[in-house]
Amino acid sequence: xxxxxxxxxxxxxxxxxxxxxxxxxxxxxxxxxxxxxxxxxxxxxxxxxxxxxxxxxxxxxxxxxxxxxxxxxxxxxxxxxxxxxxxxxxxxxxxxxxxxxxxxxxxxxxxxxxxxxxxxxxxxxxxxxxxxxxxxxxxxxxxxxxxxxxxxxxxxxxxxxxxxxxxxxxxxxxxxxxxxxxxxxxxxxxxxxxxxxxxxxxxxxxxxxxxxxxxxxxxxxxxxxxxxxxxxxxxxxxx
Amino acid sequence: xxxxxxxxxxxxxxxxxxxxxxxxxxxxxxxxxxxxxxxxxxxxxxxxxxxxxxxxxxxxxxxxxxxxxxxxxxxxxxxxxxxxxxxxxxxxxxxxxxxxxxxxxxxxxxxxxxxxxxxxxxxxxxxxxxxxxxxxxxxxxxxxxxxxxxxxxxxxxxxxxxxxxxxxxxxxxxxxxxxxxxxxxxxxxxxxxxxxxxxxxxxxxxxxxxxxxxxxxxxxxxxxxxxxxxxxxxxxxxxxxxxxxxxxxxxxxxxxxxxxxxxxxxxxxxxxxxxxxxxxxxxxxxxxxxxxxxxxxxxxxxxxxxxxxxxxxxxxxxxxxxxxxxxxxxxxxxxxxxxxxxxxx
Numbered sequence: 182x183x184x185x186x187x188x189x190x191x192x193x194x195x196x197x198x199x200x201x202x203x204x205x206x207x208x209x210x211x212x213x214x215x216x217x218x219x220x221x222x223x224x225x226x227x228x229x230x231x232x233x234x235x236x237x238x239x240x241x242x243x244x245x246x247x248x249x250x251x252x253x254x255x256x257x258x259x260x261x262x263x264x265x266x267x268x269x270x271x272x273x274x275x276x277x278x279x280x281x282x283x284x285x286x287x288x289x290x291x292x293x294x295x296x297x298x299x300x301x302x303x304x305x306x307x308x309x310x311x312x313x314x315x316x317x318x319x320x321x322x323x324x325x326x327x328x329x330x331x332x333x334x335x336x337x338x339x340x341x342x343x344x345x346x347x348x349x350x351x352x353x354x355x356x357x358x359x360x361x362x363x364x365x366x367x368x369x370x371x372x373x374x375x376x377x378x379x380x381x382x383x384x385x386x387x388x389x390x391x392x393x394x395x396x397x398x399x400x401x402x403x404x405x406x407x408x409x410x411x412x413x414x415x416x417x418x419x420x
Numbered sequence: 421x422x423x424x425x426x427x428x429x430x431x432x433x434x435x436x437x438x439x440x441x442x443x444x445x446x447x448x449x450x451x452x453x454x455x456x457x458x459x460x461x462x463x464x465x466x467x468x469x470x471x472x473x474x475x476x477x478x479x480x481x482x483x484x485x486x487x488x489x490x491x492x493x494x495x496x497x498x499x500x501x502x503x504x505x506x507x508x509x510x511x512x513x514x515x516x517x518x519x520x521x522x523x524x525x526x527x528x529x530x531x532x533x534x535x536x537x538x539x540x541x542x543x544x545x546x547x548x549x550x551x552x553x554x555x556x557x558x559x560x561x562x563x564x565x566x567x568x569x570x571x572x573x574x575x576x577x578x579x580x581x582x583x584x585x586x587x588x589x590x591x592x593x594x595x596x597x598x599x600x601x602x603x604x605x606x607x608x609x610x611x612x613x614x615x616x617x618x619x620x621x622x623x624x625x626x627x628x629x630x631x632x633x634x635x636x637x638x639x640x641x642x643x644x645x646x647x648x649x650x651x652x653x654x655x656x657x658x659x660x661x662x663x664x665x666x667x668x669x670x671x672x673x674x675x676x677x678x679x680x681x682x683x684x685x686x687x688x689x690x691x692x693x694x695x696x697x698x699x700x701x702x703x704x705x706x707x708x709x710x711x712x713x714x715x716x717x718x719x720x721x722x723x724x725x726x727x728x729x730x731x732x733x734x735x736x737x738x739x740x741x742x743x744x745x746x747x748x749x750x751x752x753x754x755x756x757x758x759x760x761x762x763x764x765x
Contacts, residue, residue, distance in 0.1 A: 286653025
C-alpha cells in the first residue's frame with residue numbers, strides 16, 4: 182500500500198482545470214519528484230495534497246485512508262507536512278519562533294524530546310543556529326529555504342512535501358539544499374518534491390512524474406528519465 | 421456669523437478659546453485622568469487590532485460588545501443583591517474588591533461570549549461564502565444596530581424592565597472616589613488606581629499570551645501568513661474564534677472599569693463613542709499591532725484631556741477624532757507600524 186496515492190485528481194480555479202485527472206503514488210521511504218514547466222500544475226497538486234486547495238474530482242489517499250475531505254490543519258497532524266513554494270517563512274518571527282510554529286500540531290512528551298528535535302534541525306542547518314534570534318524577514322533566500330525545510334521537520338512528517346526548494350537560489354546553495362534533502366530521505370522520511378531544476382532532482386530521486394498542462398505525461402525511475410531523450414530536450418536544456 | 425469662516429476668524433471671534441493656562445495649571449491632573457481613560461481605550465482597542473490582524477476586518481460591532489459588558493457587570497451586581505440607590509454601598513475594602521472582581525468577570529463572560537457568538541452568526545457564514553470585504557464591513561455595522569436595539573427594546577421585556585430600555589441604568593455605586601495620594605500636586609483617587617492597575621495586569625497578560633504561548637504564536641502566524649499557518653497545522657477558524665474571545669474578554673473588563681469612572685454611562689447607546697475612540701486608538705498605535713493598540717489608547721486618552729483643557733470640555737470628542745484624521749493623513753500605518761506580523765510581537 183502506497184503512503185500517498187492520488188487517484189484521478191482534478192483541481193480547478195474557477196472554471197479552469199489546473200490539474201486534470203492525475204494519478205500518482207509515493208511509497209513509504211521514497212523520494213519522488215514532480216517535474217514540469219511553469220503552470221504545469223505542480224504547486225496546485227501540492228496544495229491539493231495539503232488540503233489548502235479544494236479537489237474538484239478524484240481523491241487523495243494517505244496511509245490507506247481517503248483524506249480528500251480532511252481539513253488542511255488535520256492533515257498536518259496526520260503527518261503530511263509541506264514547505265511551500267516561496268518558503269512561507271513568517272517574516273516577523275525569529276528563526277526559533279518559526280521552528281516552534283513547525284511543531285504547532287505536535288505535542289512533545291518531554292522537554293528533551295523537543296530539544297533533540299530542535300537540535301537535529303540545527304545539525305542539518307548549522308546556519309540557522311547562527312541566525313536563531315534573527316527575524317525571518319531578514320534572512321537570505323537560502324537561509325529562508327533552510328528554515329522552511331527545518332520548520333517542516335519539526336513536525337516529524339511522515340510525508341514531506343517540498344515545493345521548489347531551489348527556486349531563486351545560487352547554484353552552490355542549491356547543491357547544499359539537495360544534499361540535505363537526500364540526507365533527510367536517507368534517514369527515513371518519505372519526500373514528494375516539486376522541481377524545475379530537473380537535473381538535480383532527477384539524479385537524486387527514486388522515481389519521477391512529468392507534468393504537462395495539468396496531466397502526467399511520463400513517469401519512471403529518476404535515472405531513466407534523466408537518460409530519456411524527450412525529457413532531456415524539454416527539461417534539461419540538451420538538444 | 422457668516423456661513424463661510426476661516427479657522428482664524430473662528431478663533432478670533434472667540435468660538436474656540438485657547439486656555440493654555442488651564443492646561444499648565446492642571447497638567448498632572450489631566451495626565452492622570454487621561455491615563456485612566458486611556459487604559460480603558462487601550463483594552464478595547466486590543467479587540468479591534470487583533471481581529472484586524474487575523475481577518476483584515478474592522479469589527480465595528482466591537483463597541484456593542486463593550487456595551488453588553490457594561491450590562492453584564494451591572495447584572496452581576498444586581499444578582500449579588502445590590503440595587504441602584506443614591507448613596508454608595510460601603511462593604512469594606514476586601515469585600516468591595518471581591519464584588520468588583522465578580523462584576524468584572526461577569527462583564528468578561530458576557531462580552532466574550534457575545535463576541536464569539538457574533539463571529540459565529542455574522543462573520544463566519546460570510547467567510548464560508550468568500551464574501552468581499554465591503555460586505556463584512558456592512559455586516560459589522562448592521563450587527564452593531566441589532567445589538568443596540570436588542571438592549572433598547574428586547575432586554576427590558578426579558579428582564580421585567582430591570583435592564584435595558586431607553587434610559588441609562590441607575591448607578592450602583594460600590595466605590596466612592598477618594599483621594600489616596602498626590603503626584604506633583606495632582607490627586608490620585610482609588611478609582612483611578614483600580615482602573616489603571618487592572619488595565620496594566622490585563623494588558624501585560626494579553627501581551628505575554630500573544631508573544632509567548634503556542635496559541636499566541638498561532639494568532640501571529642495567521643496574521644502574518646494565513647496559508648502557511650494552515651500548513652503548520654494551525655486551524656484558522658480556531659484562531660479567529662480565539663481573537664474574538666480575547667477581544668471580547670478585554671472589552672468586558674474595560675466595561676466594568678469604565679462604569680467605575682462613569683457610573684451613569686450604562687445605556688444601549690453607551691458603547692458607540694467609546695468604541696470609535698478605541699478604534700482611533702488602535703489606528704493611532706498602528707492597527708494590527710498589539711502593543712500599538714495599548715500605546716495608542718494611553719496616548720489618545722491623555723491627548724483628549726489636554727485638548728479638553730485647551731479648547732473646552734465640549735471639544736473633547738473632537739480632539740479624539742481630529743487625532744484619528746491626522747494619523748490617517750500623515751502616518752496611516754500608525755506609530756508602531758502596521759501588522760501583528762511585521763512588527764515583532
